[in-house]
Amino acid sequence: MPAQEGDRATLARVAAEAEVSLSTVSKVLNGRGGVGDDTRARVETLLHDHGYNRRGSAHVSTLIELVFGELGTEWTLEVLRGVERVAKESGLSVVVTQSGDRRGPAPDWVESALERSPVGVVLVLSGLPDESVRQLRVRNIPFVIIDPAGDPPPGVPSVGAANWSGGMAAARYLIELGHRRIAVVSGPDDMLMARARLSGFRSALDAASIALPSEYVRSGEFHRESGLEAGRELLALPEPPTAIFASSDLQALGIYEAARERGVIIPDQLSVIGFDDLPVAAWVGPPLTTVRQPTAEMAEQATRLVLGSRDASAGTQQLRLDLATELIPRDSTAPPPPL
Amino acid sequence: MPAQEGDRATLARVAAEAEVSLSTVSKVLNGRGGVGDDTRARVETLLHDHGYNRRGSAHVSTLIELVFGELGTEWTLEVLRGVERVAKESGLSVVVTQSGDRRGPAPDWVESALERSPVGVVLVLSGLPDESVRQLRVRNIPFVIIDPAGDPPPGVPSVGAANWSGGMAAARYLIELGHRRIAVVSGPDDMLMARARLSGFRSALDAASIALPSEYVRSGEFHRESGLEAGRELLALPEPPTAIFASSDLQALGIYEAARERGVIIPDQLSVIGFDDLPVAAWVGPPLTTVRQPTAEMAEQATRLVLGSRDASAGTQQLRLDLATELIPRDSTAPPPPL
Structure with missing residues (x-):
C-alpha cells in the first residue's frame, strides 16, 4: 500500500525539522541500522509529535x-x-x-x-x-x-x-467461617494489583467492623519464600491469626511450610487462602482454597x-x-x- | 549467496524427473504457495533422494x-x-x-x-x-x-x-533405607524414557535380589491423575508396598493424595520418590525426594x-x-x- 499524500508531507516535514534526509527517516521507520541513537530518538519523537502512524506495509507479518x-x-x-x-x-x-x-x-x-x-x-x-x-x-x-x-x-x-473484588471475596469467606483474627500477606507495595487485593481485603474487614492490627499485615514478593517468612512471623506472634489471606498461591505454599515447621495443622488450627489458582493449588495437601484468576x-x-x-x-x-x-x-x- | 553449479544441475534434474518447471521446484524450496500437495511431496522426495541441501540464502533469519x-x-x-x-x-x-x-x-x-x-x-x-x-x-x-x-x-x-541411571538411583536409595516391598508407577509404555526409568529400577532390585511382583508395577500417563489411581490400587493391596517410585513428580503428587485419602502418613508409613524435580517437588508437604532431570x-x-x-x-x-x-x-x- 503506498503511503498517503498526507503521510508523505509529514515525513518530509519531520526530515526537515530533524535536519536529516528522507531516507534516514525511512530507515528509522523500518528499524534498519546506520542511524545514530540520538538521531533515531529525535526522528521518533518528531514522528510521534506530528501524529504519524504508518498505514500498512508491503510486508505482511505472521x-x-x-x-x-x-x-x-x-x-x-x-x-x-x-x-x-x-x-x-x-x-x-x-x-x-x-x-x-x-x-x-x-x-x-x-x-x-x-x-x-x-x-x-x-x-x-x-x-x-x-x-x-x-x-x-x-x-x-x-x-x-x-x-x-x-x-x-x-x-x-x-x-x-478484578483484584479488588478477589481480595474482598477472600476476606468475606473467612469472616463467614467465623474468623476474626485474620492476617494478610500482600504482594510488593509498588505493584498495583497487590495494592488492589489488599484494599479489597481491608474493605471487607471494615464492613464487618473487624480490626486489622498492623502486625497482621505483611508484604513481600509473590514467591513462596516471602510466604514462608511472613508465615513464620505471623505464627510467632503472641496472638497469632486463625486465618491468613496470601496474595498468591506460592505465598500460601510458603505459609503451609511455616505451619508445618510449628506443627500447626491446616485447616484445623489455621485457615489459608491463596490467589491465582495455579494447578499446584489443587495438588497440595490439603488442597488450597484460593481466588481464581482467569489467567x-x-x-x-x-x-x-x-x-x-x-x-x-x-x-x-x-x-x-x-x-x-x-x-x-x-x-x-x-x-x-x-x- | 548464489547456488553452486552442482546445485543448479541437481535442481534441473529434479524438475525434469518430477515433470515440473524449475520455478515450481524453487517454489517448493522456498515454501511458497501455488504448488499442489502431491507435486510438493514428489519434488521434496526427489530433492532428498538427490542429496540436495540448500547452501545458504540471502535471507538471514534471527x-x-x-x-x-x-x-x-x-x-x-x-x-x-x-x-x-x-x-x-x-x-x-x-x-x-x-x-x-x-x-x-x-x-x-x-x-x-x-x-x-x-x-x-x-x-x-x-x-x-x-x-x-x-x-x-x-x-x-x-x-x-x-x-x-x-x-x-x-x-x-x-x-x-540419563533415565535408566535415574531409575536405578531411585531404587537403590529405597533399598539402602531398608525397603523390600517396593512398587513402581511407570509412564506410558510407548515412551522410551518411561521404559528406561522402569528398566533401571528393575535392574537395581534384581541386583539386590528383591522380588518385584507384577501387582507392584503400574503404569499410566505422567500426570497426577495416573499417580492417584495407581496409588489407590497399590495402597488397597492385601500387602501394600512400603515405598513407591513414581516416574514423574506429578504422579508422586497423586500418590500423596491417595495416601491422604487412606490416612497413610508419608514418610512414616510410606516412602515416595518422584522424577523430574519440578519446583513444586520442593514445595509440597513433605518436600518430595526425587530424581532431578536437568531440564x-x-x-x-x-x-x-x-x-x-x-x-x-x-x-x-x-x-x-x-x-x-x-x-x-x-x-x-x-x-x-x-x-
Missing part, C-alpha cells in the same frame, strides 16, 4: 510478540497457553521473549521486535517506558499489557483481573484486543479489561478453632 | 523455532527458559508453537515454519514424521529433539536425560546443538546427548515402618 519480564512461575505458562490458542486461530505464530524485568523490556528488545514487524505485541509486565510506547505507536504496531502491576501509562490498553482467558482477551485493534481507532486503544475472579473453596479453610 | 507437542506442565517452562537463554546469547528470538501431540507436530506446522526460514528447530516431542524430517533436511534447517520418548528416527539428533540444561544443550550444527557435517548430526540425573533426597522417604 508473528505476534509475547514479552515477559520474568519467565517465572506456572502463571507464565497459563499466559503462553492463552496467547498460543488465539494466535493459532488467526494463523499467527508467537515469538516469546524474556526481556528486562517487570518494570519494562530491555531497550534492545524494541529494536529487534521492530525488525520483525509483528502484527501486535502482548506484554506481561508492569510498565512500558515512554520511549517504547512511542516506538510502537509511530509504527502503528498495536500492543497491550497483561495485568499491569503499576499504573499503565495513559492510553496503553491493558487486561487484568489463560486474560491472555486470550489481550491477544484478541491486539489483533482486533490493528485498524481500530484511538478510542478502543484506551481499553482496560478486568476479568472476574472467583473464590474456589477447597480444604485449607475451616471455622476457627474454639478459644 | 528466529529459532521451539515446538511443543503439549504445553503441559512446569517442565515445559523449564525447557522454554533454557532455549530462551541460549537464543538470547546468540541474538536470536524464539518462536514457540504448540502443535500436534507428543508423536509429532501437525502437518501444517512445517509449512508455516519454512516460511519463516528459521536458523534451527528444537522439538519437544517423541517423534517426527519422515515427511517433516525430509522437509527440514532438504532446506538444510538443523533440528534436534529434546527427550524423545520413542525411538528417534535414524539420524535425528536428540538430547535427553533447562537439556534445553540449552539442544539449542546449542542446533546452532552449532548449521555448518556441521553429517557426522555431528547423529549426536545423541544424555545429561546426568541426580537423586535429591528430601523428606518423603524414610526407613520402612517396623513389621
Whole structure:
C-alpha cells in the first residue's frame, strides 16, 4: 500500500525539522541500522509529535510478540497457553521473549521486535517506558499489557483481573467461617494489583467492623519464600491469626511450610487462602482454597484486543479489561478453632 | 549467496524427473504457495533422494523455532527458559508453537515454519514424521529433539536425560533405607524414557535380589491423575508396598493424595520418590525426594546443538546427548515402618 499524500508531507516535514534526509527517516521507520541513537530518538519523537502512524506495509507479518519480564512461575505458562490458542486461530505464530524485568523490556528488545514487524505485541509486565510506547505507536504496531502491576501509562490498553473484588471475596469467606483474627500477606507495595487485593481485603474487614492490627499485615514478593517468612512471623506472634489471606498461591505454599515447621495443622488450627489458582493449588495437601484468576482467558482477551485493534481507532486503544475472579473453596479453610 | 553449479544441475534434474518447471521446484524450496500437495511431496522426495541441501540464502533469519507437542506442565517452562537463554546469547528470538501431540507436530506446522526460514528447530516431542524430517533436511534447517520418548528416527539428533541411571538411583536409595516391598508407577509404555526409568529400577532390585511382583508395577500417563489411581490400587493391596517410585513428580503428587485419602502418613508409613524435580517437588508437604532431570540444561544443550550444527557435517548430526540425573533426597522417604 503506498503511503498517503498526507503521510508523505509529514515525513518530509519531520526530515526537515530533524535536519536529516528522507531516507534516514525511512530507515528509522523500518528499524534498519546506520542511524545514530540520538538521531533515531529525535526522528521518533518528531514522528510521534506530528501524529504519524504508518498505514500498512508491503510486508505482511505472521508473528505476534509475547514479552515477559520474568519467565517465572506456572502463571507464565497459563499466559503462553492463552496467547498460543488465539494466535493459532488467526494463523499467527508467537515469538516469546524474556526481556528486562517487570518494570519494562530491555531497550534492545524494541529494536529487534521492530525488525520483525509483528502484527501486535502482548506484554506481561508492569510498565512500558515512554520511549517504547512511542516506538510502537509511530509504527502503528498495536500492543497491550497483561495485568499491569503499576499504573499503565495513559492510553496503553491493558487486561487484568478484578483484584479488588478477589481480595474482598477472600476476606468475606473467612469472616463467614467465623474468623476474626485474620492476617494478610500482600504482594510488593509498588505493584498495583497487590495494592488492589489488599484494599479489597481491608474493605471487607471494615464492613464487618473487624480490626486489622498492623502486625497482621505483611508484604513481600509473590514467591513462596516471602510466604514462608511472613508465615513464620505471623505464627510467632503472641496472638497469632486463625486465618491468613496470601496474595498468591506460592505465598500460601510458603505459609503451609511455616505451619508445618510449628506443627500447626491446616485447616484445623489455621485457615489459608491463596490467589491465582495455579494447578499446584489443587495438588497440595490439603488442597488450597484460593481466588481464581482467569489467567489463560486474560491472555486470550489481550491477544484478541491486539489483533482486533490493528485498524481500530484511538478510542478502543484506551481499553482496560478486568476479568472476574472467583473464590474456589477447597480444604485449607475451616471455622476457627474454639478459644 | 548464489547456488553452486552442482546445485543448479541437481535442481534441473529434479524438475525434469518430477515433470515440473524449475520455478515450481524453487517454489517448493522456498515454501511458497501455488504448488499442489502431491507435486510438493514428489519434488521434496526427489530433492532428498538427490542429496540436495540448500547452501545458504540471502535471507538471514534471527528466529529459532521451539515446538511443543503439549504445553503441559512446569517442565515445559523449564525447557522454554533454557532455549530462551541460549537464543538470547546468540541474538536470536524464539518462536514457540504448540502443535500436534507428543508423536509429532501437525502437518501444517512445517509449512508455516519454512516460511519463516528459521536458523534451527528444537522439538519437544517423541517423534517426527519422515515427511517433516525430509522437509527440514532438504532446506538444510538443523533440528534436534529434546527427550524423545520413542525411538528417534535414524539420524535425528536428540538430547535427553540419563533415565535408566535415574531409575536405578531411585531404587537403590529405597533399598539402602531398608525397603523390600517396593512398587513402581511407570509412564506410558510407548515412551522410551518411561521404559528406561522402569528398566533401571528393575535392574537395581534384581541386583539386590528383591522380588518385584507384577501387582507392584503400574503404569499410566505422567500426570497426577495416573499417580492417584495407581496409588489407590497399590495402597488397597492385601500387602501394600512400603515405598513407591513414581516416574514423574506429578504422579508422586497423586500418590500423596491417595495416601491422604487412606490416612497413610508419608514418610512414616510410606516412602515416595518422584522424577523430574519440578519446583513444586520442593514445595509440597513433605518436600518430595526425587530424581532431578536437568531440564533447562537439556534445553540449552539442544539449542546449542542446533546452532552449532548449521555448518556441521553429517557426522555431528547423529549426536545423541544424555545429561546426568541426580537423586535429591528430601523428606518423603524414610526407613520402612517396623513389621
